[in-house]
Structure formats: C-alpha cells, structure tokens
Amino acid sequence: MTHKISGAEILLESLLAQGVDTVFGYPGGQIIPVYDKLYDYQDRIRHILVRHEQGAIHAAQGYARAGGMPGTVLVTSGPGATNVVTGIADAMIDSTPVVVIAGQVGTSLLGTDAFQETDFIGLTTPITKWSYQIRRAEDIAWAVSRAYYIAKSGRPGPVVLDFTKDAQTGMAEYREASCSFIRSYVPVPKPSEEVLEAAARMIVESRRPLLVYGQGILLSGAEKALEAFLDKTGMPAASTLLGLSALRSDNPHYIGMLGMHGNLAPNIMTQACDLLIAVGMRFDDRVTGNVKTYARQAKVLHIDIDASEIGKNIHADLGVLGDAREVLEALTSRVASRKGGDWLQEPGRFHAVEQERVIAPETAPESGPVKPGEVVSVVSDVCGREAIVVTDVGQNQMFAARYSRFRHSRSMITSGGLGTMGFGLPAAIGAKIAAPQRPVCLFVGDGGLQMTMQELGTILQEQVGVKIVLLDNNWLGNVRQWQELFFHERYSATKMVNPDYACIAAAYSIRFENVESRGELRPAVERMLADDAPCILRVHVAETDNVFPMIPPGKSVNEIMLNEKEWFTNGN
Amino acid sequence: METEKLYEITAYTENQVGLLSSIAGIFTRRSLNIEKLLVYPSTVEGIHKFKILTRSTEHLIRAVVLQIEKKVDVVKAFYQVNDERSAREIRIVQEFLEERERAHGQDDIK
Numbered sequence: 001m002t003h004k005i006s007g008a009e010i011l012l013e014s015l016l017a018q019g020v021d022t023v024f025g026y027p028g029g030q031i032i033p034v035y036d037k038l039y040d041y042q043d044r045i046r047h048i049l050v051r052h053e054q055g056a057i058h059a060a061q062g063y064a065r066a067g068g069m070p071g072t073v074l075v076t077s078g079p080g081a082t083n084v085v086t087g088i089a090d091a092m093i094d095s096t097p098v099v100v101i102a103g104q105v106g107t108s109l110l111g112t113d114a115f116q117e118t119d120f121i122g123l124t125t126p127i128t129k130w131s132y133q134i135r136r137a138e139d140i141a142w143a144v145s146r147a148y149y150i151a152k153s154g155r156p157g158p159v160v161l162d163f164t165k166d167a168q169t170g171m172a173e174y175r176e177a178s179c180s181f182i183r184s185y186v187p188v189p190k191p192s193e194e195v196l197e198a199a200a201r202m203i204v205e206s207r208r209p210l211l212v213y214g215q216g217i218l219l220s221g222a223e224k225a226l227e228a229f230l231d232k233t234g235m236p237a238a239s240t241l242l243g244l245s246a247l248r249s250d251n252p253h254y255i256g257m258l259g260m261h262g263n264l265a266p267n268i269m270t271q272a273c274d275l276l277i278a279v280g281m282r283f284d285d286r287v288t289g290n291v292k293t294y295a296r297q298a299k300v301l302h303i304d305i306d307a308s309e310i311g312k313n314i315h316a317d318l319g320v321l322g323d324a325r326e327v328l329e330a331l332t333s334r335v336a337s338r339k340g341g342d343w344l345q346e347p348g349r350f351h352a353v354e355q356e357r358v359i360a361p362e363t364a365p366e367s368g369p370v371k372p373g374e375v376v377s378v379v380s381d382v383c384g385r386e387a388i389v390v391t392d393v394g395q396n397q398m399f400a401a402r403y404s405r406f407r408h409s410r411s412m413i414t415s416g417g418l419g420t421m422g423f424g425l426p427a428a429i430g431a432k433i434a435a436p437q438r439p440v441c442l443f444v445g446d447g448g449l450q451m452t453m454q455e456l457g458t459i460l461q462e463q464v465g466v467k468i469v470l471l472d473n474n475w476l477g478n479v480r481q482w483q484e485l486f487f488h489e490r491y492s493a494t495k496m497v498n499p500d501y502a503c504i505a506a507a508y509s510i511r512f513e514n515v516e517s518r519g520e521l522r523p524a525v526e527r528m529l530a531d532d533a534p535c536i537l538r539v540h541v542a543e544t545d546n547v548f549p550m551i552p553p554g555k556s557v558n559e560i561m562l563n564e565k566e567w568f569t570n571g572n
Numbered sequence: 573m574e575t576e577k578l579y580e581i582t583a584y585t586e587n588q589v590g591l592l593s594s595i596a597g598i599f600t601r602r603s604l605n606i607e608k609l610l611v612y613p614s615t616v617e618g619i620h621k622f623k624i625l626t627r628s629t630e631h632l633i634r635a636v637v638l639q640i641e642k643k644v645d646v647v648k649a650f651y652q653v654n655d656e657r658s659a660r661e662i663r664i665v666q667e668f669l670e671e672r673e674r675a676h677g678q679d680d681i682k
C-alpha cells in the first residue's frame with residue numbers, strides 16, 4: 001500500500017529537500033492548510049512573520065543576496081499575492097533568486113471571481129523567470145524542484161508557484177524530485193574556442209582597456225577570477241551599483257563606481273578607452289547616460305550569461321556568452337601578463353579632482369550640519385569594512401554606495417534596476433537572517449523608512465540585530481535634488497513632516513540614538529556597533545545636501561556636474 | 573535610421589499554458605503590433621510552433637527573438653525577413669490604399 005500525505009505536507013517536504021530552512025510569509029485563507037502543516041515543521045523551518053507581504057519578499061531578496069541561496073516567500077491568494085508584486089518585479093530586474101508560493105482558490109472556483117481570487121500567474125508572467133499553477137497534489141514535488149532550479153540557475157530570478165487550495169488538501173504519495181535539466185532551457189551557455197580566442201586577441205591588441213563589471217561577478221562567484229584576470233592584464237576596473245563589493249575597495253585595479261553618481265575616473269575613462277570589456281552587467285541607462293555617445297571610440301567586448309543582453313542597449317563588437325567565472329578564467333589563461341603603463345596613471349588625476357571638489361567637502365566638512373556622506377564614511381570606518389551594507393533608494397543609496405568601503409563580497413544590497421523605496425528595511429532583516437555573524441547596516445531616508453516601517457514589528461518579534469541608520473533630511477531628498485537642479489526649485493510634494501522617531505523606536509522596544517551635531521556622530525556610531533542588538537541611529541543631516549558628481553539625465557557620461565554650479569572640465 | 577521590414581518570427585516551444593500571453597507580452601512592451609499569429613503543433617513531436625509576423629527594425633526584432641528564446645519553455649526562436657514572400661501582397665494593398673487616399677484625402681486613423 002502506498003503512503004499518502006497532504007499536498008501541504010508534500011510542499012514542506014519538498015522545501016526541505018531543497019535545503020530551505022527559512023521562509024518569509026504571512027498567512028491567510030487560501031494558504032491556511034500549508035500554515036497548519038508548518039506547525040509540525042517549526043523545528044526544521046523557521047517562519048519569519050512579517051507585517052506586510054511586501055516585507056516578506058524584500059526580506060527574501062535580502063536573504064538571497066547576502067547568502068547566495070534562493071529566498072522563499074509564502075503568502076495567501078488575492079491581496080497577499082498582489083502585495084508581493086513590487087518585490088517580484090524588483091527581483092526580476094536585479095536577478096535575485098526567490099521562490100514565491102502563493103495560495104490560490106480551489107480549482108473548481110478558478111475563473112469565477114471567487115473570494116480572494118486573482119489571476120496571479122497572469123499578473124506575474126512578465127516579471128518572473130517562470131510561473132506555474134499547481135493544481136494537483138501529485139505535481140507539487142515536481143513543481144517545487146523546477147522552481148528552485150530555475151530560480152537559481154543561469155541568470156537567477158523570481159519564480160511564482162500559484163498553489164490551489166485543493167492541491168494543498170489533496171492526498172498523494174510523496175516522491176522526492178530533483179531537477180537539474182529542462183530540455184528547453186540552457187542556463188549556462190558555453191562559449192566556443194573561436195570566440196574565446198577572438199576575445200583574447202581583442203584584449204592583447206588593446207592599449208587602453210577598461211573593464212566594467214556588474215552583479216554577474218557575484219552571481220557566478222567570479223570574484224577571484226576577476227582579481228586574477230586584472231592582475232595578469234594590469235587593466236583598470238570599475239563596478240556598477242550592483243557589482244559593488246565584488247572587488248575589495250582597496251584592490252589596486254579598482255577605480256570606482258560607474259554611472260550617474262559614480263566616480264569621475266571610470267565615467268571619463270569610458271570615453272577614452274580603446275576596449276571596453278563588460279562582464280555580467282547590462283548597460284543600464286543609469287550607467288550609460290546617452291547611449292548615442294557612449295564609448296563610441298572603443299571596441300566593446302560583452303561577456304554575459306544572458307544572450308538577450310548582448311547588443312540590447314550597447315552594440316557589442318564581440319559577445320561572449322557564458323558564465324563570468326568560466327569566461328574570465330579561460331581568458332586569463334589565454335592572455336600574456338602585462339603592466340598597465342601610462343593608462344594606469346589616468347585615474348589618479350581624476351581621483352584627485354573628485355577628492356578635492358566632491359569627496360572632502362562631503363565626508364570631512366569642518367563646520368555646518370552633519371553630511372550624509374560623512375555618516376556613511378564614519379560607519380564604514382567604525383565597522384572596519386566588515387558590514388553588509390543595505391540601502392533604501394534615493395540620496396541615501398547613492399551616498400551609501402559612494403562612501404562605503406568593502407572588504408568582503410556580497411556586502412552591498414540595494415534595489416538597483418527597479419529603485420524600490422521601502423526595500424531597505426525588510427531587505428536588511430533578510431540579510432541579517434542569512435548572515436547572522438556579520439553586522440548589517442541599513443542606510444535609509446525618512447521617506448523610504450516610512451514606506452515599510454511596519455517591519456520594525458518583525459525586528460521586535462524576531463529580535464533581528466539590524467542597525468538602522470536613518471539619514472533624516474525631512475525631504476524626499478532625491479526628488480528634491482532634481483527639483484532644485486532641473487525644475488527651477490519648484491518643490492512640489494517633497495517636504496516631509498516626520499514623526500518623532502524616538503517614540504517609534506520606543507514603541508517597538510528598539511534602542512535609539514539621536515545625532516544632531518558632528519561631535520555626537522562617532523560616539524553614537526561606536527555605541528550602535530558595540531553589540532548585535534537592533535538599533536535606530538537617527539542622524540539629522542544637512543537638509544538640502546545634494547549627491548555629486550552627477551551626470552544629468554540624457555547627458556554623456558563625461559558631462560559631469562561637480563556641484564550645483566560647476567561642471568567637470570578636463571583642465572580642472 | 574534602420575529601415576522597418578516585415579519579419580516572420582518562429583518559436584518552437586513546450587506546450588505550456590500561459591506561454592502565448594507570455595510571448596505576446598514581449599511585443600506589447602516594445603509597442604510592436606502583431607500582424608499575424610499562428611500557434612500549432614510543429615513537426616517535432618510534443619513541440620509547438622509559434623509563427624508571428626511583425627513589422628520592425630532588425631535590431632528590435634533580434635532583441636525580441638532573444639527575449640522570446642530566454643523564456644524557460646521556449647526551445648528555439650528565429651526570425652527572417654518575410655518581404656520576399658509577401659512582397660506582392662503588400663504591394664497590392666499599398667497601391668490600393670494609396671489610390672484611395674489620393675482620391676479621398678489622408679485617413680487619420682490611429
């Protein structure tokens with residue numbers, strides 16, 4: 001006789017078979033059978049009860065990005081499911097492996113506008129790597145193993161499992177399934193010998209090469225391979241926002257961050273190099289500025305795992321399809337050792353200008369209100385570059401990206417492609433749960449914090465030791481900056497009247513530090529980082545500070561504002 | 573400017589619920605109008621075939637085809653210029669419309 005168990009139990013067994021030990025979720029009517037079974041699995045699966053489903057998915061994203069394993073989300077149908085849509089879109093564009101399991105009405109009610117029925121597959125098809133409706137208990141193990149395989153293989157991404165109630169309660173035999181092959185799906189293409197040879201030739205023939213890398217380095221575990229490639233070729237390298245921490249900040253080849261608020265050197269050198277090698281990045285418009293003028297003088301060698309990225313935004317003279325680590329290793333063995341020469345002196349000039357004109361005034365002002373860049377710099381100092389930095393979106397994000405220094409990989413978690421305000425707090429919770437031994441510092445604005453502030457309740461309940469650095473400027477700072485620079489200082493709907501955060505922290509029994517002036521900053525940061533307990537450090541920062549340098553939208557990457565009045569010119 | 577032509581895209585896929593809307597969504601995002609769509613079992617057993625006619629530049633068609641092929645349940649996708657095949661039909665239609673508009677003035681249909 002065969003032994004049958006419920007679909008809910010098959011789901012939990014299938015999750016265990018995938019190595020899942022943490023689930024972020026929120027219960028409801030159409031997922032109750034799974035929650036009922038979860039009661040018996042509490043010793044093996046930790047369920048983090050968030051305060052809003054958006055918190056569950058962002059926490060799962062933070063968990064995945066800090067830990068490298070897929071995050072798992074469990075929600076009910078209808079509003080529970082629609083509340084995770086923002087996070088799914090975010091995970092899709094930022095290639096984050098998450099599996100969302102959502103309850104669904106019973107199969108006999110599908111399509112009838114039943115209570116809390118929503119076409120979740122239809123809603124999420126354009127923003128998932130794969131979505132599947134489980135309608136029979138017999139299909140659960142199969143669907144779960146596919147879901148995890150698809151979410152984490154190749155270019156990772158979100159997967160949705162829409163789980164009907166009758167499949168949860170139906171009885172079936174559990175047979176462990178494991179998926180490592182789907183005939184229509186090629187997650188990791190292999191580059192041919194000829195293509196690798198051609199790529200190596202381009203590298204050897206170049207005089208002023210520049211390597212730009214993205215999150216692909218982290219996703220493929222290519223950190224060491226990249227270092228070795230740079231050591232051998234002697235070329236400079238720059239990171240996208242999502243690539244940050246793949247190279248240590250003090251790597252001698254590292255010349256900074258690309259893009260709208262990136263460093264001068266990599267943006268200007270993009271327009272001077274003769275070969276641009278792009279690895280695991282997708283030429284987002286925040287990186288390229290005006291594509292018509294972007295790196296026109298250079299040959300472009302684009303290495304990516306996703307064929308649809310090659311030539312999508314920037315024409316590639318040669319595309320190499322493959323895993324970043326494998327390709328970099330193959331190329332390292334094909335090129336001769338060489339030194340960078342004069343070209344390597346270039347960044348120094350630009351760094352000096354940026355240091356004097358932008359960095360020093362932002363991170364080491366002598367008087368006036370505390371600056372956000374100064375806060376990031378002090379936090380980075382005090383935690384000895386050990387922390388996982390999580391950011392929200394806006395000026396806080398750009399200051400955190402510009403002034404954090406990294407020693408370890410997977411230490412920068414931020415919403416890049418979607419730019420989702422409210423991402424930071426829940427993502428930090430997930431990151432801390434994935435990497436409990438590391439300090440996790442969140443930089444967040446007053447706007448973004450209040451978008452998902454209810455997750456302080458999750459911190460309270462689960463005692464997650466997140467350090468929340470609130471850069472409080474009483475404005476939607478990033479939008480205010482655009483209004484100041486490009487909309488004639490017409491500050492439409494960007495001024496914020498904020499609550500008393502001391503009371504908020506007290507309500508959630510979270511330690512609170514308040515900083516109004518420079519002298520209080522370092523001691524408060526030291527107290528915050530002295531233990532592993534959750535803490536809110538609210539810093540009243542210069543209210544109308546702006547992030548610079550800035551490549552205004554639509555401009556070329558070498559048209560850079562140094563401050564509100566001055567543009568970079570190659571002479572200054 | 574790259575010139576627009578009529579392209580025929582073919583995709584060989586698993587027979588999965590929802591794949592049609594998933595593929596159609598790629599065209600919607602790029603504001604591409606599907607001129608013709610056929611979905612039927614291909615001569616490869618168990619594999620379905622999509623045949624889609626759309627007018628665009630080769631650059632965009634190439635991007636679309638790669639995004640179709642990226643779908644987990646899509647085996648392969650191709651494109652080719654369909655002009656050879658339909659050139660005659662198109663010429664007839666165009667001449668018809670031009671003649672009408674010469675006689676009646678420009679139609680401002682959107």
Ligand SMILES: Cc1ncc(C[n+]2csc(CCOP(=O)(O)OP(=O)(O)O)c2C)c(N)n1
Nearest residue numbers: 394395396419421445446447448476477478
């Ligand atoms: C969900 C969402 N809504 C709106 C925006 C547009 N937006 C980008 S930055 C920003 C202002 C952020 O203000 P705040 O959180 O206070 O951070 P600051 O820029 O001041 O550091 C806004 C409104 C967004 N990115 N995400």
